[in-house]
Amino acid sequence: MIESLTNSRFGTKRRGLALNLGAAAAWGCVLGSLSFLTGAARTLAKPQENTKPGTKSAAESEKKGKPAAESDAGSAEFKRLAARATEARHQEKLQEAAELYEEAVRLNPRWEEGWWYLGTLAYDANKYRDGVRAFRNLVELNRQNVPGLALLGLCEFETHDYENAFVHLEMAKSKGKELDDELWHVVEYHLALLDIFHIDFEAAHKLLNDLVHHNVLSQNVKMALGLTLLRVPLLPDQVDPEKDALLSQAGTIGELMALEDFNEADTLFQKLQRDYPTTLFVHYAYAEMLAGLSEYEKAEEELREEVKVNPESAMPYLLGAYVDVRLDRYQDALPLAQEAVKRVPQSFVAHYLLGRALLATNKVIDAVDELTAAKRLAPESPEVRYSLSLALARSKRPRDAAAEAAEFRRLTALAQSERSQGASEVKTSSRDSSEPGELSPDQVQTPPANAPRQ
Numbered sequence: 001m002i003e004s005l006t007n008s009r010f011g012t013k014r015r016g017l018a019l020n021l022g023a024a025a026a027w028g029c030v031l032g033s034l035s036f037l038t039g040a041a042r043t044l045a046k047p048q049e050n051t052k053p054g055t056k057s058a059a060e061s062e063k064k065g066k067p068a069a070e071s072d073a074g075s076a077e078f079k080r081l082a083a084r085a086t087e088a089r090h091q092e093k094l095q096e097a098a099e100l101y102e103e104a105v106r107l108n109p110r111w112e113e114g115w116w117y118l119g120t121l122a123y124d125a126n127k128y129r130d131g132v133r134a135f136r137n138l139v140e141l142n143r144q145n146v147p148g149l150a151l152l153g154l155c156e157f158e159t160h161d162y163e164n165a166f167v168h169l170e171m172a173k174s175k176g177k178e179l180d181d182e183l184w185h186v187v188e189y190h191l192a193l194l195d196i197f198h199i200d201f202e203a204a205h206k207l208l209n210d211l212v213h214h215n216v217l218s219q220n221v222k223m224a225l226g227l228t229l230l231r232v233p234l235l236p237d238q239v240d241p242e243k244d245a246l247l248s249q250a251g252t253i254g255e256l257m258a259l260e261d262f263n264e265a266d267t268l269f270q271k272l273q274r275d276y277p278t279t280l281f282v283h284y285a286y287a288e289m290l291a292g293l294s295e296y297e298k299a300e301e302e303l304r305e306e307v308k309v310n311p312e313s314a315m316p317y318l319l320g321a322y323v324d325v326r327l328d329r330y331q332d333a334l335p336l337a338q339e340a341v342k343r344v345p346q347s348f349v350a351h352y353l354l355g356r357a358l359l360a361t362n363k364v365i366d367a368v369d370e371l372t373a374a375k376r377l378a379p380e381s382p383e384v385r386y387s388l389s390l391a392l393a394r395s396k397r398p399r400d401a402a403a404e405a406a407e408f409r410r411l412t413a414l415a416q417s418e419r420s421q422g423a424s425e426v427k428t429s430s431r432d433s434s435e436p437g438e439l440s441p442d443q444v445q446t447p448p449a450n451a452p453r454q
Helices: 002-010 023-027 056-064 067-073 076-090 094-107 112-124 128-141 146-158 162-174 181-197 201-213 219-229 241-258 262-275 282-292 296-309 315-326 330-343 348-360 364-377 382-394 398-420
Strands: none
Touching: 076 094, 076 112, 094 112, 112 128, 112 146, 128 146, 146 162, 146 181, 162 181, 181 201, 181 219, 201 219, 201 241, 219 241, 241 262, 241 282, 262 282, 282 296, 282 315, 296 315, 315 330, 315 348, 330 348, 348 364, 348 382, 364 382, 382 398
16 A cells, blocks of 8 residues: 555655665766865964863873973974974975974974974875874874864875764864864865765755855865765765766755755756756755745655656655645655655654654554654654654653653754854754744755764
C-alpha cells in the first residue's frame, strides 16, 4: 500500500538509499590540494602575546624547569638571531628569515613570536607541514592565540588532515572576535568546504550565505555554493573541470538566493534545467526554493521531475512530505514520510514528519514512537519537542507532555537569545515564533554522515 501510494504521487518505485555518494564519481577528477589564496599570511594578523601564560603546556614546562633553555632564551646569541630574523623579514628575505627564526626557536622554544613568523612564512611558501609544526608549537604555548589556531587549521586542511583542521577551525571561529575580517572569511570558507565534503550541506549553506552577506563574492565562494546547491560531496579541486560551467551557474543561483533575489534566481533555475536536464538535484534545489516561497504546487512538480532523474534519493520524499504537512494534507504525507524513513532512518526530519502525519491521522501511539526517534536524533530541536509534547498529551501522559513542553520553551528562548546576539549558526529553528512545531524548507535535509572528519 505504501509503495503504490508513493508510486502514484511521484511516478516511480523506490530503488535504493538516499545519500547518493555514487554520484560523486561522475563529478570526480582528483587533482591537488585546495588552496584559497588570501595574500600573505603575515598580513592577516599580528602575533599575539600570551595574556594567559598559565596554560597546561606552559605550566608543565615551568615545573620541569629547563635552566639551559632559559639561559639560551636570554643569551646574546638568541637576541642577535631574533634581531637578524626580524631584519631579514622586513627586507623580504624570507628564506633567510625562516632559517634564522628556526635557529632562534631552537635556543628559545618558548618564543611565541618566533613560532608565529615561522608558521606564517611556511604558510605563504606553501610549506604546510612546516606550518603545522610551527603553529602547533605556538598554540601549545598560548591556547588563546586565535589567529594561530586558525592558521593551524588552514595548514592542516592543506595537508589533508581534515579531522584536526575541522577541530581547530571551529575553535578559531568560536572565538572569532579576535580575528580580522579577512582571516575570519577564510576560516568560514574552509569550514564550509569541510561541511560539503562530509555531506553537511545545511551547515555549508549557512556559512557560505554569511560570506555572501559580507560581500565576499569570489569565484571560490560561487563554486562552493554550486557544490552545496547540487549536493556534491567533493572539494572543488576534486571536481572534473568539465563541470565548472555547471557549478558556476548553480553557484550564481546560490548567490542570488542568499541575497533574496528570488525572481532572478527563478529565471536562472529554468535556464539551468534547460542546459542540464538530467543533473541530479537541480529540480530538487528549485523545489526547495519554491517551497520556501510557499509556491507548493510548482514545488511538487519539480519534485516529480527530480524523482525521474534521481530515483534513489530520499530528498524529494522528505520535501514532498513537508509540503503535504504544511498544507494539512496529512494522509498524503504519510506514504512519503514512511518512504523517507525507510531510506534515511538516521534523519530526524523523516521521523518528525512521519510523527506529525501519524498524529494528525489519529495514530497517536505510532506518532509518539516516531517523534521520540526524532528527539533521540535531534534533542535540541524545539519543533520536535513541541510536537512530541502534543502527542504525549493525547496519549494521556501529562507529566511527560509537560516536560517536553518545558524543554520546547527553553530551547526556543535559547534560539531567540542566540539570534538576538547575532549568532549565525543557530541550527535549531528558522520558523516564525507564531508557528510552533514547524520546520522551514531548508531544514528538510538528510543528515551528514557520522564518519569522522578525516
